[in-house]
Amino acid sequence: MKIALNDVKKQLGQVERLVLRAFESSMYLVQVKLIQGEELLNVCDDQGTILRFNSQLDAKLPFKGLGITDTVLVHESPYNEMIGMPAATKPEPLQVKLSNPDDDYS
Template identity: 30%
Template sequence: MKYYLSQLSPTQPIDQLTVLAHEMSLYLVKLSINGEEGILYAEDDRPMRFFNAMSIREAFSGFAVRESCMQHDTPYDEMIGNPQRPSSPVTLPFSIDTPY
């Protein structure tokens, strides 16, 4: 499923907001609303890219986000010749509230 920021309503709670952290300060957002998961897309129909955590917080200020986290999946083991780890991505707490 695709979500567009312009189509989301601040009155509709977001059950889960997951920040997908990639290398080089690139972040995508996965949302879960009413049991349906999907990636946040920009109006040009490409996944919406964020370049820092603060821009995600600003984009979702005013929205009711019940839970949020950040997932980071690192390719470093493969890059240095180690076998790929069978473990899932690292999941960390992520506060959607602005620190100021």
């Protein structure tokens, strides 16, 4: 499911988790988990296009001032078979705790 960035900004104090999904070539997609929701929502613009960012700092900037207290970076590698792992074996994605948007100096 999707949620518009403007709708996220109206959810002051209601964003439980901010998830930055890292992809190759410095592309980041952002998902949010709202306190009253069960699933992660992809953040999009007002036309429904998923937002893409070039850095984790750029991805967190629109969420400053929302009081987010849990921010993580998630990276899944699609190249497991290139390093000798069976294609059917999918390891858990790498998850790294990041500073929250309000704590960044950007």
